[in-house]
Amino acid sequence: MAGEGRQRIDKWLFFARVVKSRSLAAKVVQAGRVRLNREKIDQPSHTVKAGDVLTITLDRRVIVYRVLEPGVRRGPAEEARTLYEDLTPPVEKTADVPPDVMVPVREQGSGRPTKKERRRTDALREPD
Template identity: 45%
Template sequence: MIESSPKIRLDKWLWHARFFKTRTLAAKQVNGGHVRVNSNKVDKAATKVGAGDTLTFPQGSQIRVVEIAACGERRGPAPEAQLLYIDKTPVQEKKPKAFGADRVGGRPTKKDRRSLDLSRDRGLE
């Protein structure tokens, strides 16, 4: 009998590899249709994945692309979890910050408001 490579549920693997804090969050991401396996959209958390499969999914503000290196037996510490995948995420450009985003609260100061008022076109006056 020929033994095939081990397979594991997609939500369980995402949780083992520490991409999501809970398995429920991983399942919601998959069931919402936000995960692709080998460039095919998947909407079932029970989809079986194994070594060699490529996953594409959003995490925070970036799109992650990872290749599964191993299935894993448990959700271990981070160094152990990093051995489960090969990160192929492309380097993304940083978006320019919005005006005043570097300050807490993001509100413009009085000085900023004055300069904005001076820079606006006063067409009706």
């Protein structure tokens, strides 16, 4: 290790349960999705220490953590929460539901026919 109280960023992300595996943590760092004290890093071997602020972009969300201590192991979630302080700003909920979230409603009888309706249609077309 580079020094006492320091840890590789990929190990820390894995121990803090930010990602599922250490190799995935390395890929996230190499993709440029992690900033350390507002500086973009791209090496999984970069070290973090207590007091560093990490900004992590995952999927459609941004996570901001302050490192409190290096991890020893990947333990349960309660143990992982002791490694960081969550500084992520709360998500504002809007009163209106955006149109892309609304479930489309289909009129009864429109769209593809059901199996029962198909049998009735076939019975009308083919007299037996």
